[in-house]
Amino acid sequence: xxxxxxxxxxxxxxxxxxxxxxxxxxxxxxxxxxxxxxxxxxxxxxxxxxxxxxxxxxxxxxxxxxxxxxxxxxxxxxxxxxxxxxxxxxxxxxxxxxxxxxxxxxxxxxxxxxxxxxxxxxxxxxxxxxxxxxxxxxxxxxxxxxxxxxxxxxxxxxxxxxxxxxxxxxxxxxxxxxxxxxxxxxxxxxxxxxxxxxxxxxxxxxxxxxxxxxxxxxxxxxxxxxxxxxxxxxxxxxxxxxxxxxxxxxxxxxxxxxxxx
Ligand SMILES: O=C(O)CCC(=O)C(=O)O
Numbered sequence: 001x002x003x004x005x006x007x008x009x010x011x012x013x014x015x016x017x018x019x020x021x022x023x024x025x026x027x028x029x030x031x032x033x034x035x036x037x038x039x040x041x042x043x044x045x046x047x048x049x050x051x052x053x054x055x056x057x058x059x060x061x062x063x064x065x066x067x068x069x070x071x072x073x074x075x076x077x078x079x080x081x082x083x084x085x086x087x088x089x090x091x092x093x094x095x096x097x098x099x100x101x102x103x104x105x106x107x108x109x110x111x112x113x114x115x116x117x118x119x120x121x122x123x124x125x126x127x128x129x130x131x132x133x134x135x136x137x138x139x140x141x142x143x144x145x146x147x148x149x150x151x152x153x154x155x156x157x158x159x160x161x162x163x164x165x166x167x168x169x170x171x172x173x174x175x176x177x178x179x180x181x182x183x184x185x186x187x188x189x190x191x192x193x194x195x196x197x198x199x200x201x202x203x204x205x206x207x208x209x210x211x212x213x214x215x216x217x218x219x220x221x222x223x224x225x226x227x228x229x230x231x232x233x234x235x236x237x238x239x240x241x242x243x244x245x246x247x248x249x250x251x252x253x254x255x256x257x258x259x260x261x
Contacts, residue, residue, distance in 0.1 A: 044172055045231070049185050052257045054230030056144065056188045063143040064222065070141075075209045077235040079224040082213075083141070086220035091134065092195040096249050098124055098131070099154030099195075106155070106163075116164025119240065122154030138191050138253055142222065147259040148184070154195075155240070157202060157248040163240035165207055168254055169225040169232050184256030186226075191253045193220045201244030208235045215248055 045053075057079070064070045064081045073080045087095070099122035106121040124131050131152060139146045155163070169187045170180050180186075192204070194215040204213045204221065213221060227233045240250070 045186055049257045050230040052230070053186060053188050053226045054228070056148075056255070056257070057224055057226055057228055057230060060142050060144065060189055060222075060224070061228075064141075067141070070222075073211065075206070075211050078206060078209045078211070078233065079228075080206070080211070081222045083220040083222070084216070085218040086137075086141075087134070087193055087195070087218040089217060092193075092217055092249075094130065095134070095154065095251060096195050098122065098128070099156055099249055099251075103154070103156050116162065116166075118157075118161040119163055120156040120158075120161075122156065124152060124154060126151040135253065138220070141220075142189060142191065142255070144189070144255050145259075148188075148255050148257075150184075150254045150256070150260050152251050152253045155248075155250045155252065157240065157243045159201075159243050159245060159247075162242040165237050165239040167225065167232070167236055168238075169236065171232070184258045184260035186232075186257045187254045188226055188257060189222060189224050189255045191220060191222045191255075193218070193251050195249035195251060196247070198243055198248045199246035201242050202246075202248035203241045204238055205241050206235070206238045208237050212241075215250070 061079060065072065069083055071082045071084075073082055102122045102124065103120040104122075106117045106119050126132075135146065135149065135152055138152075139149060157163075168190045170177055194217055196215065196217050198215045202215050204215075205211070206213075206223075223236060223238075225233060225236045240248075
């Protein structure tokens with residue numbers, strides 16, 4: 001299913017690649033049951049975190065569902081919304097300039113196991129008043145306390161560049177799980193905006209729910225990485241498909257279960 005947030009045209013597309021699951025932690029046989037339980041306890045979301053994720057899920061779902069400017073994309077098994085022209089073309093142009101000024105090859109670990117991330121990343125200045133204004137607009141739309149949001153991050157993709165299937169949320173098996181627990185914990189919602197038109201390719205594909213979103217300048221996509229019960233949603237797997245012609249720019253903002261630091 002292909003979705004245009006602007007004009008809400010949908011058509012069938014086929015997905016060539018399957019989901020790209022991340023490896024699980026392997027426990028050494030022979031370790032005592034106590035030790036295994038200790039490791040397991042440490043590496044599982046706490047009940048308080050799950051409750052917080054459930055709550056922020058409800059708050060944002062209710063707010064977006066009652067906003068006439070927000071469109072709920074009708075897919076089973078994933079909460080995902082779109083807002084057409086959330087950013088003006090002047091704002092997109094300025095953001096592209098900001099991203100170009102700071103772009104560097106994307107790190108392989110930026111809160112995800114992004115082994116197939118060949119784009120360029122632009123870590124924007126978190127104190128830039130223009131950036132702060134845009135962030136406030138996203139926070140207001142979502143109804144989330146700004147303290148829970150990471151600073152927005154820009155991405156630039158040249159032809160052939162992509163961000164292979166991944167989750168934005170963290171998995172207990174990942175080596176950075178505990179470090180991220182100390183920096184605000186699990187990611188809840190993602191907000192991602194397309195900043196320009198791409199000649200060919202560069203769709204955002206949610207491979208498990210057969211949803212493909214083509215870049216649409218200024219449009220904002222918002223999805224919940226958790227299920228309504230506050231646990232990770234495997235259907236939130238997504239990929240930035242390779243750009244075929246043109247350059248693609250997006251900005252991404254992630255929210256946490258607790259204030260981010
Ligand atoms: O570029 C895209 O379409 C997806 C970007 C993405 O998945 C991310 O920044 O987490």
